[in-house]
Amino acid sequence: MSEPSKTPPTSKDVRPGPGRKRSEASRLAILSATRELIGELGYERLSIGGIASRAGVGKDTIYRWWPSKGMVVADAVLEEAQPFYLAPPARGGSVDQDVRAWVHALARDFVDPVRAGRIRAVTSAASEDPATAERLYERFTQVQRTGLIDRLRLAAEAGEVRPDADFGAVVDAILGSLMYWVTARRADLSIASVDSLLDVLLRGLRVAPESEPADGRKA
Amino acid sequence: MSEPSKTPPTSKDVRPGPGRKRSEASRLAILSATRELIGELGYERLSIGGIASRAGVGKDTIYRWWPSKGMVVADAVLEEAQPFYLAPPARGGSVDQDVRAWVHALARDFVDPVRAGRIRAVTSAASEDPATAERLYERFTQVQRTGLIDRLRLAAEAGEVRPDADFGAVVDAILGSLMYWVTARRADLSIASVDSLLDVLLRGLRVAPESEPADGRKA
Amino acid sequence: MSEPSKTPPTSKDVRPGPGRKRSEASRLAILSATRELIGELGYERLSIGGIASRAGVGKDTIYRWWPSKGMVVADAVLEEAQPFYLAPPARGGSVDQDVRAWVHALARDFVDPVRAGRIRAVTSAASEDPATAERLYERFTQVQRTGLIDRLRLAAEAGEVRPDADFGAVVDAILGSLMYWVTARRADLSIASVDSLLDVLLRGLRVAPESEPADGRKA
Amino acid sequence: MSEPSKTPPTSKDVRPGPGRKRSEASRLAILSATRELIGELGYERLSIGGIASRAGVGKDTIYRWWPSKGMVVADAVLEEAQPFYLAPPARGGSVDQDVRAWVHALARDFVDPVRAGRIRAVTSAASEDPATAERLYERFTQVQRTGLIDRLRLAAEAGEVRPDADFGAVVDAILGSLMYWVTARRADLSIASVDSLLDVLLRGLRVAPESEPADGRKA
DNA sequence: TTGTAACCGAGACGGTACGTCTGGTCTTCTA
C-alpha cells in the first residue's frame, strides 16, 4: 500500500549496505500532505512541488521514491483506505444480505465528501497514467471485485443464484455504477439508488423457479 | 453541439451589429485539430497552443470562444459523435431486442480504439473541470439516459417489465459499466460482457410470473 | 504639426473625390487620448488599442493615418507644443539677454512634470523608431537649433561673440543638457543649472580681450 | 557590474547554505547573448525569450536573477564597458590636455557602431524603467561625472580654471552632448564637434584676465 | 573510529505550457 514502486524492497533485494536509511517520517509527511492538498485543490491543481513544500521535504525525495504524481496520489489514498471494504463480504447470511451489507459500507464511503474527493482524484490519476491505473486496479478494484465475485460463486454453489451468470459483469455494474455516480454524475449517489440496482441485479441472478413462490424482498 | 460556450448564439440574442463575423473555418479547424491531437497525444499532453498551431489559428481565437481546454475537447468530440446513439432506442420490437440493439451499437463505438480514446479524453476533461462535466452530461449522457429510461417505461406500460423498478439505476449500471470498462478497466470491454450484464438486468426487470414457463433467452 | 504622415494633405494633393471625408473629430480625439495616456501610463505601456478605445475610435482609423505608435505620440505632443519656443529667440537685447530668456522659457517647460513626461515619451518614441526620430528632429529640435544658431551668428556679426566658434556644438550642448537632465538624470533640472551652463558657454564665446596672454590650444 | 540586482552578493551577506549554486556559465551566456541580440535586433525587438533561447537557458533563469529586460541589458553592456573611461581623467598635464584626452577616448567609443548601438540600447532601457536608469546612472554616468568634476576641481585649486563655475553643469553638457548626438541626432558625432565644444567650455572656464571690463551678468 | 555511501533539505537548472496582451490586418455594418 505504501512501498515505493521504483525500488520495491521485496525481501530478496534488500541490500543492507552502508548509507542512510529511508526516512519513514518523510514518507508519511508526503502522503499526508498529498491527502490534504487533494482536498484543497483537487488532483489537477496538485503539484509535486506543492506536496514537497507542504511536507517540508525536497522534491527529489518524492521523485526518488515515486515515478509520477499519480503514483503518489495512489499511495496516499490507498494508505488511508478503509480496510473494511478491502476485506471480502461476509458469508454468514443470505447472498442478498451479505452483498447488500458490503455494498452499503462501500457506498457510505463514496458518499462522504472527503473520501469522494479522493476517489475522484484517484480516478483522474488513473485516467492520465496507465501505470497508476494498473496499480490502483491491483490494489483496490481487483480486491473488491474478487471478493464480491467469490461471494456470488459461493451463492451459486449453494443454489442461491444462477450458476451460469457472468458474475464479473454483474460486479462491474455495481462498482462501475458507484464510480460513475461519483465521477460523471457527481452528487447523485444515494443508498437508495444502490439498493434499487441491487434489487434488479439480485432478482436477475436468482435461480429461475418453476413456480416462483413468495418473493424475497421488494416484490 | 458546436456552439461556443461563452456566447451561445441562441436564436434570440443575435446582435447583427458591426464587426467581423466569427470564422466558421477557424471553428472547424480547431475542433478537427483537437480530435487529431487527442488521438496522437491523449488529453493530458494536449495543449491549447498545440491545437492553435495545428489548426493554423491564433491562441486568442480559441480563448475567445472556449473557456478551457476541456470545453474545446468536449465540443470537438460531441461534434463528431455518432447521431445514432444520441437517438433513443427503437420501439419496434421487444424491450429485450430494442435495448440490446441500442446498447450493442453504443458498445461498438466504445470498442473502436479511436472513439474509445475520445471517450477517455472526454472523461478526463470532465473529471478536471465541473463545467465541462456539466456540458457533457447535458449533451451526451443525459440524452442516452433519458432515451433508455423512456424505452423501459414504455415496456413497463406494456407489461413487459416490472413497473416499480428504478430504471435510472438500471440505466446507470449499463452506461456506468461501459465507462468503467473503457476508463478504469481499459481494454476489457467485449460485446459478450455487455450481453451478460443485459441478461441479468433484463431478467431482473421481468415481471414476476406466477408460473414462468420456458425462458426467454440464455436460460 | 498634426498632419498624418501617410497622406500628408498638402494643399495640392487634396483629392476631393467621392467618399466620406476624414473626421477631424476622430483625429483630435486620438491625439488627445494619446496625451492623456502618456501621462497615465508612460510611453512603453501605451498601446494603439488603448488609444483607440480611449478615443472611441477603431484601431484601423489610427493605422490608416499613422504608421506607428511613435508617430502618433510625436503628433500628439507636437500639437500641443508651446509655440513660444518654436519661435526664434528675440533679437532686441544683448546676446546674453536674448539667449538666456529663450532658454529659460524652454527650461520652464522641461521642469513642468506633465510636459517633462511628454518629452520623455517623445524621446522613447524617437529612440525606438528612426522615422519618428527624423520627424521630431525636423519639427522640433531643428527649429530650435536653427533659431539659436542664427541668434549666435547675428551676435558674431555684431562682434558680441567670437565668429570662429562652432555654434552648432554650443547649441547641442544646451539642448543636449536639457534632454539629458530630463531623461538620464531625471528630476535634476533646475533653472540655476541652466544658468550656470550658460554662464560658462557665453563666457567661452565672448571675444578674446585685447591682451590675451599664453593660451592653451586653439586661440 | 555584473552581479544580479535581486540578490547582490555583497561580500557580507554570502549565505553558503544548501542548494545548488548559481551557474556562472549561464550568467555569462545570458549577458553575451544579450549583447549579440542588441547588435542584431536593437533594444525594442529584443525579448527575454529570445535571449534565453540564444543563451541555451530557461527563461526562469533570467527572471530569477534580473527583474526586467532593461536590467539584463544594463548588466550586459556594463560588463563589457571599457574600463578606461570608467577611470578618472589623468592628472599629469594641463586641465585642457587631460580633459580633452579623456573625452576623446570616450567619444571614440561613441563613434564605434557596435558600442554606439549598445549606448542606444542602454538609453532605451533607462527611459522605460526608472530602476534601470538608476542602476546605469550609478554604475556608469556618475562614475564618469565624478571623475571629470574632480579633475576640474583640481584645476580650480591649481588656479587653472575659475573656482566659482558650476562644474556639474559643464560636465553634464559634455556627457549630454555625447548622448544627444548618439540618440537624438544619430550619426552626427564627430571628434571635431567634441573638440569645438571643449574649446568653448574650457575658454569659458578659464580664469578671468586681470582687467575684465563690463560684464553681462554673473561676473 | 573512521570512511564512505546513500539519504535528506534546499534550490538552481533547461524546458514546456499557461492565459493575457498587443500588433497589425481583414471583414462587416452604418453613415
Place this chain on the structure above:
DNA sequence: TAGAAGACCAGACGTACCGTCTCGGTTACAA
C-alpha cells in the same frame, strides 16, 4: 468610401511546474 466594431493570426509577456542536477549536511553500516 470613411469610420466603429471587433474577429483574425501571430507572437511576446511573466508565471508556474516539470523532472534533473548540484549543493552542504546527516545518518549509519563497514573496515
